[in-house]
Amino acid sequence: MRLLLIAPILIPFFAAVAALTAWRRRPLQRAFGIAGSVGLLLAAAGLFESVRHHGIQSVQIGHWPAPFGITLVADLFSAVMVLTAGVVGAAVAFYSLGSLDPERESFGYHPLVQILLMGVCGAFLTGDIFNLYVWFEVMLMASFVLLALGGERAQMEGALKYVTLNLISSALFLAAVGILYGVAGTLNMADLSRKLPEVPSGLVTTLAMLFLVAFGIKAAVFPLFFWLPASYHVPPVTVTALFSGLLTKVGVYALIRIFTLLFVHDTGYTHPLLLAIAGMTMVTGVLGAVAQIDFRRLLSFHIVSQIGYLLMGLGLFTPLALAGTVFFMVHVIFSKAALFLVSGVVCRIAGTYDLKKLGGLYRTAPGLSLLFLIPALSLAGMPPLSGFVAKLALIEAGLATAQYAVVAVALGVSILTLFSMMKIWTEAFWKNPPEPERPREEKSAAPRLLIAPISALAILIIILGLAAGPLMEIAAQAAEQLLHPEGYVESVLGGIQ
Amino acid sequence: MISLILRTATHFLFTIMLQFSLFLLLRGHNEPGGGFVAGLMAAGGFALYTIAYDVAATRQALRVDPRTLIAVGLAIAAGSGLLSLMKGSPFMTGEWGHLRLPYLERLNIGTPLLFDTGVYLTVIGVTLMIILSLAEE
Numbered sequence: 001m002r003l004l005l006i007a008p009i010l011i012p013f014f015a016a017v018a019a020l021t022a023w024r025r026r027p028l029q030r031a032f033g034i035a036g037s038v039g040l041l042l043a044a045a046g047l048f049e050s051v052r053h054h055g056i057q058s059v060q061i062g063h064w065p066a067p068f069g070i071t072l073v074a075d076l077f078s079a080v081m082v083l084t085a086g087v088v089g090a091a092v093a094f095y096s097l098g099s100l101d102p103e104r105e106s107f108g109y110h111p112l113v114q115i116l117l118m119g120v121c122g123a124f125l126t127g128d129i130f131n132l133y134v135w136f137e138v139m140l141m142a143s144f145v146l147l148a149l150g151g152e153r154a155q156m157e158g159a160l161k162y163v164t165l166n167l168i169s170s171a172l173f174l175a176a177v178g179i180l181y182g183v184a185g186t187l188n189m190a191d192l193s194r195k196l197p198e199v200p201s202g203l204v205t206t207l208a209m210l211f212l213v214a215f216g217i218k219a220a221v222f223p224l225f226f227w228l229p230a231s232y233h234v235p236p237v238t239v240t241a242l243f244s245g246l247l248t249k250v251g252v253y254a255l256i257r258i259f260t261l262l263f264v265h266d267t268g269y270t271h272p273l274l275l276a277i278a279g280m281t282m283v284t285g286v287l288g289a290v291a292q293i294d295f296r297r298l299l300s301f302h303i304v305s306q307i308g309y310l311l312m313g314l315g316l317f318t319p320l321a322l323a324g325t326v327f328f329m330v331h332v333i334f335s336k337a338a339l340f341l342v343s344g345v346v347c348r349i350a351g352t353y354d355l356k357k358l359g360g361l362y363r364t365a366p367g368l369s370l371l372f373l374i375p376a377l378s379l380a381g382m383p384p385l386s387g388f389v390a391k392l393a394l395i396e397a398g399l400a401t402a403q404y405a406v407v408a409v410a411l412g413v414s415i416l417t418l419f420s421m422m423k424i425w426t427e428a429f430w431k432n433p434p435e436p437e438r439p440r441e442e443k444s445a446a447p448r449l450l451i452a453p454i455s456a457l458a459i460l461i462i463i464l465g466l467a468a469g470p471l472m473e474i475a476a477q478a479a480e481q482l483l484h485p486e487g488y489v490e491s492v493l494g495g496i497q
Numbered sequence: 498m499i500s501l502i503l504r505t506a507t508h509f510l511f512t513i514m515l516q517f518s519l520f521l522l523l524r525g526h527n528e529p530g531g532g533f534v535a536g537l538m539a540a541g542g543f544a545l546y547t548i549a550y551d552v553a554a555t556r557q558a559l560r561v562d563p564r565t566l567i568a569v570g571l572a573i574a575a576g577s578g579l580l581s582l583m584k585g586s587p588f589m590t591g592e593w594g595h596l597r598l599p600y601l602e603r604l605n606i607g608t609p610l611l612f613d614t615g616v617y618l619t620v621i622g623v624t625l626m627i628i629l630s631l632a633e634e
Contacts, residue, residue: 020568021564021569023564062588062591063587063590
């Protein structure tokens with residue numbers, strides 16, 4: 001049990017170390033990359049099962065008792081996130097075997113991906129807010145290099161914006177952590193949750209806002225999202241898929257964690273604000289997407305828009321809404337990763353991401369078209385796919401709390417999402433190719449290594465939709481744990497009073 | 498620039514710096530010191546060697562690739578934490594053993610020293626990788 005909690009961090013770490021020793025030996029690096037990702041997936045599945053059956057688990061690293069040492073905690077939400085990260089990590093690892101160029105691979109792509117996964121899992125599992133900062137940095141360091149790896153001109157431009165914004169966010173985060181320590185005298189999140197009610201409420205709200213800005217930049221919420229569409233379309237598609245699936249979601253995870261565990265003293269002020277941000281994020285993201293004609297830029301704007309839905313559940317702050325957020329998180333990570341991976345295959349077949357130059361893929365690659373439609377329709381919220389269930393829960397929760405404005409926004413944004421997914425469909429897949437004399441050799445069939453991970457994600461999306469009942473049950477349990485942090489605090493601090 | 502004075506001095510300083518780095522590493526056991534600063538000291542020695550000679554000579558003196566040092570160091574550091582898992586304690590718990598040496602009092606040796614050694618190697622590896630690749634530019 002103790003091993004299970006630390007395994008999602010250690011497995012990618014050792015895989016990265018092993019890949020580091022195999023520098024410039026591509027087959028070995030690939031083997032270690034796959035081994036790490038698959039190992040992480042298995043460990044995550046084990047952790048998820050264990051948490052589901054035995055409740056919240058925690059381990060005190062180095063046997064230092066709770067408020068003093070670093071604690072790793074896995075509640076159901078953390079376990080779900082780690083499992084989702086494991087799935088995306090494995091899918092991307094297999095996909096990159098078939099798609100990545102040898103230069104990037106021999107310059108450390110595989111160890112970097114493992115370090116990124118380690119950082120992500122560490123952020124999901126830690127129970128200490130300073131340790132959370134450290135995991136963010138681990139993750140960001142790896143992501144900086146992954147973004148710039150290859151050194152193309154466009155990549156450098158994107159990386160510059162990404163690095164600058166993330167450094168600002170990290171500085172704010174660190175400052176907020178410092179002030180938090182100053183006022184509360186502890187950084188253990190469970191301990192903070194007990195001690196913050198004694199701190200003057202105005203000070204806590206100020207801190208909450210500071211954290212909101214810091215994590216808001218990382219999560220790409222309105223009005224701090226502009227770095228995302230500017231940088232996510234530049235690296236290789238595997239990197240984009242990994243980023244879109246995991247990085248912004250870690251920001252959202254952190255927001256959910258602190259606004260359920262720490263900053264719940266004044267929900268009348270903070271949570272309507274979150275709701276307003278959620279609405280604005282949805283609208284601006286989707287409007288930005290409508291104007292795009294580049295496959296990946298369009299999808300990047302959709303990441304922003306979907307973040308809005310995640311925050312909507314947090315802002316509503318009811319059991320059903322949070323359950324919806326948890327479910328939506330899993331759904332959107334799978335769908336987005338699948339869509340980006342499809343865009344990579346499209347580019348490989350047709351040689352471009354430009355929707356204007358694409359066309360006729362329905363005829364040349366019918367299987368791929370189906371694989372595009374499943375996550376695309378799911379993202380738009382079509383029944384019986386996963387997006388429908390997630391949005392239904394959020395909208396029901398919105399109606400139950402009489403937040404009609406945000407419900408209307410969510411529904412409107414769904415239609416616009418459907419519109420822009422259909423735009424990709426008609427432009428890239430349905431319409432006749434604009435230049436039929438394109439050389440034949442470009443239209444090579446997509447290798448099975450590229451199709452298999454996308455198929456796996458598509459199947460998962462369908463399963464999420466069809467088995468919504470039992471899975472929603474788990475999400476509801478996770479939401480219950482989030483709304484009643486006593487269990488979390490008890491697990492970390494034990495009998496200490 | 499080749500300087501005879503620097504080269505001659507480096508011969509002495511290099512050994513002293515390496516020895517001092519080992520001293521710092523062991524001293525970190527109970528007093529100020531430890532793997533990080535010891536690693537910097539050792540890397541400083543190699544940097545001096547690079548200035549007095551050149552990158553190729555340093556690589557030859559180092560014998561292993563800095564990247565390998567990083568990997569080995571990281572593996573040792575994390576591995577030191579794994580030992581406690583086998584005993585059923587949480588990850589990274591310090592495990593201690595005793596060594597009886599002639600002429601010395603009882604010596605406590607534990608996994609923290611192993612961890613420090615890992616840090617030591619990693620810091621040498623990282624610093625030298627940066628210095629050597631900058632020097633090669």
